[in-house]
Amino acid sequence: MAVRIKSNTFASHDPAPRRLRCGIVVRVQEDVCEIVEGGQLCPVRYAAQFPSPRTERVSPGHLVAIAAAPDGTRVAVWRWYDAVVIGEDPGLIRLWEPAHGEVLAQPRPAYQSRPAGTRAYLSAGLPGADWWVAGAAVTSAEDADVELDEVEQLYTEHDLWNTLL
Numbered sequence: 001m002a003v004r005i006k007s008n009t010f011a012s013h014d015p016a017p018r019r020l021r022c023g024i025v026v027r028v029q030e031d032v033c034e035i036v037e038g039g040q041l042c043p044v045r046y047a048a049q050f051p052s053p054r055t056e057r058v059s060p061g062h063l064v065a066i067a068a069a070p071d072g073t074r075v076a077v078w079r080w081y082d083a084v085v086i087g088e089d090p091g092l093i094r095l096w097e098p099a100h101g102e103v104l105a106q107p108r109p110a111y112q113s114r115p116a117g118t119r120a121y122l123s124a125g126l127p128g129a130d131w132w133v134a135g136a137a138v139t140s141a142e143d144a145d146v147e148l149d150e151v152e153q154l155y156t157e158h159d160l161w162n163t164l165l
Contacts, residue, residue: 019068020066020067020078020151021066022064022148023037023042023044023064023141024036024062024140024141025064027060028055030052030054030055033064033076035064036141044064044074044075044076045165046076047077047160049163057079057099058079059098061082062081063121063137063141064076064077064078065077065078065079065146065148065151067164070162073164073165075164075165077151080122080134080146081099081121081123082097082119082137083096083119083122083137084096084097084118084119085114085118085120087116088113089104091106092107093107093133095120095133097122103131105131106128106129106133107132107133108132108133110146112135114136118136120136121134121137121144121146126147134147
């Protein structure tokens with residue numbers, strides 16, 4: 001189920017982070033990406049599970065899910081592509097994303113039919129489909145409507161929370 005993020009806080013007293021929030025990537029390096037937070041650029045490390053080379057997998061405009069590691073460090077644990085809607089096929093949405101070209105994605109519950117040329121968040125790696133499309137691309141990460149519950153469930157089911165760094 002998709003979740004609309006309203007809060008930017010983490011439960012810092014919780015030894016196993018369970019709260020995710022979103023950030024929009026502004027700048028990318030191999031070990032960190034920068035997101036805008038409170039009008040400032042803020043560095044965020046990548047979770048150990050985040051595949052390399054990261055400079056080829058993450059780009060400005062992508063949306064990342066951020067968690068607090070057990071030591072309080074903020075880490076990016078997931079990424080959604082900012083993709084362009086091309087059209088709809090029966091039960092699927094056709095999108096274009098620079099690193100992958102044209103893809104067919106299953107819509108998430110957050111997805112509402114969008115006209116060609118608009119942007120939506122595209123992801124891969126969650127069970128059930130090769131590609132998923134969620135809500136519309138937004139200008140504020142707090143307004144992103146993506147599947148944070150499913151990302152959290154994936155990290156919980158595979159016991160990844162304590163191995164973020």
